[in-house]
Amino acid sequence: MPPAPRVTSPADPGFWRSPLRGPWLTSVLGVVLLVGITVLFVTGLLSYAAYNPNLSPVNDKTPDKGLLGFYLFAWPTDPHWLYRLNQGLHVTVGVTLIPVLLAKLWSVLPKLFTLPPARSIGHALERVSLLLLVGGALFEFVTGVLNVQLEYLFPGSFYPLHFYGAWVFFAAFAAHAVLRLPQAVRVLREPGWRARLRDPRPEPVDEIDEGGLVAPRPAEPTLSRRGALGMVGAGSALLFVTTVGQTVDGPLRRTALFAPHGGGDPGSGANGFQINKTAAKVGVEPRDTGDLWRLVVSGPHREVSLSRTDLLQLPLHSATLPIACVEGWSTSDQRWRGVRLRDLAVLAGFEEDPPGVLVESLQRHGAFRKAALRDNQVRDPRSLLALRVNGQDLSPDHGYPARIIVPAAPGVLNTKWVSRLTFGEL
Numbered sequence: 290m291p292p293a294p295r296v297t298s299p300a301d302p303g304f305w306r307s308p309l310r311g312p313w314l315t316s317v318l319g320v321v322l323l324v325g326i327t328v329l330f331v332t333g334l335l336s337y338a339a340y341n342p343n344l345s346p347v348n349d350k351t352p353d354k355g356l357l358g359f360y361l362f363a364w365p366t367d368p369h370w371l372y373r374l375n376q377g378l379h380v381t382v383g384v385t386l387i388p389v390l391l392a393k394l395w396s397v398l399p400k401l402f403t404l405p406p407a408r409s410i411g412h413a414l415e416r417v418s419l420l421l422l423v424g425g426a427l428f429e430f431v432t433g434v435l436n437v438q439l440e441y442l443f444p445g446s447f448y449p450l451h452f453y454g455a456w457v458f459f460a461a462f463a464a465h466a467v468l469r470l471p472q473a474v475r476v477l478r479e480p481g482w483r484a485r486l487r488d489p490r491p492e493p494v495d496e497i498d499e500g501g502l503v504a505p506r507p508a509e510p511t512l513s514r515r516g517a518l519g520m521v522g523a524g525s526a527l528l529f530v531t532t533v534g535q536t537v538d539g540p541l542r543r544t545a546l547f548a549p550h551g552g553g554d555p556g557s558g559a560n561g562f563q564i565n566k567t568a569a570k571v572g573v574e575p576r577d578t579g580d581l582w583r584l585v586v587s588g589p590h591r592e593v594s595l596s597r598t599d600l601l602q603l604p605l606h607s608a609t610l611p612i613a614c615v616e617g618w619s620t621s622d623q624r625w626r627g628v629r630l631r632d633l634a635v636l637a638g639f640e641e642d643p644p645g646v647l648v649e650s651l652q653r654h655g656a657f658r659k660a661a662l663r664d665n666q667v668r669d670p671r672s673l674l675a676l677r678v679n680g681q682d683l684s685p686d687h688g689y690p691a692r693i694i695v696p697a698a699p700g701v702l703n704t705k706w707v708s709r710l711t712f713g714e715l
């Protein structure tokens with residue numbers, strides 16, 4: 290037998306020795322990602338729609354989206370936990386898929402190094418699309434995780450980055466799925482595909498391995514196929530149990546170690562639930578929110594100014610609603626009490642059929658000091674300008690003297706420290 294050729298370059302197939310690589314492993318991981326990434330894309334698009342971007346420029350972080358906004362629709366107010374579920378899924382599934390994504394990239398690593406870079410125009414196109422696929426996947430996962438972990442690392446720019454990145458990535462992903470799914474189905478339908486799980490031998494070098502994933506000179510296995518999948522699954526399970534608590538709330542929140550922002554201790558009592566940004570952090574000071582604070586409510590022909598005492602004399606209503614942030618954390622339902630937005634619309638001159646409203650905070654700097662709400666949100670009897678929560682006045686950090694709370698809406702629309710409501714002019 291001739292001595293094995295010396296290989297030093299990753300462009301040489303002989304460089305890659307793992308006996309685990311092959312179409313079977315790549316297909317198993319690929320099918321999991323096909324399902325998971327589709328969930329991420331759909332919940333991501335829904336999350337964007339929930340911001341009401343077409344309603345007003347103040348809501349829209351990607352004003353140049355053009356046709357990519359083709360699907361936008363009026364986000365409903367029912368069920369009241371809709372955004373909580375959507376965003377909990379988006380972030381939890383995304384975090385849980387990280388080990389699967391890394392394993393999938395590892396499984397096709399040799400292909401990234403293939404030389405020559407392109408054998409034909411078709412091959413060149415395929416490789417460019419793979420670069421977009423891999424680059425897009427890494428970009429989306431990294432920006433998503435950084436946003437959840439580091440709290441607005443890219444102030445304002447996270448949304449456009451993640452939004453446009455998602456379209457590039459998903460286009461490449463869909464093309465890849467169309468091209469590769471038939472092969473993956475064939476591999477997984479193969480009689481005895483389960484037996485492959487227990488089979489210690491490398492996958493056969495045959496016509497199924499068109500991609501050339503199987504190592505031509507495999508090393509001795511150090512990990513069984515089952516062990517490899519088990520490791521990926523255990524990694525995912527670990528991330529899942531250290532993330533999901535931030536969405537479930539209650540005692541489970543303490544288990545959300547991987548979600549520090551939603552996992553901190555918000556104290557106890559009526560206002561003892563998650564705080565996004567504290568009053569101190571955004572520069573809202575006690576003198577802004579004391580006796581001199583006024584709420585200005587206006588419409589095209591009318592404007593009134595109300596103190597907190599005035600507001601407390603209006604009919605007060607209760608609504609049991611959560612706060613659900615784009616970052617994936619949410620609170621369980623809290624009992625809010627305040628004035629209905631549709632009653633405030635009457636003060637602005639809209640006796641019936643209230644229009645949408647532009648909400649402005651007294652906060653002077655930073656994102657999220659303004660938000661526009663749609664007419665369906667103003668009309669919902671559970672939509673409040675809240676003054677109290679769980680039987681006590683709002684705390685400064687939860688938006689005292691008054692904040693918005695709207696069913697099924699993202700946290701961003703629940704403006705704190707409200708100072709102005711302009712109905713009918715968005």
Ligand SMILES: Nc1nc2c(c(=O)[nH]1)N[C@H]1C(S)=C(S)[C@@H](COP(=O)(O)O)O[C@H]1N2
Binds near residue numbers: 612652
């Ligand atoms: N004025 C103002 N309102 C705001 C914000 C803000 O930064 N400034 N953050 C919003 C976001 S992103 C969320 S998730 C909720 C969080 O509300 P909480 O801190 O009471 O839980 O407040 C919203 N209201």
Ligand SMILES: [Mo]
Binds near residue numbers: 614700
């Ligand atoms: Mo948020």
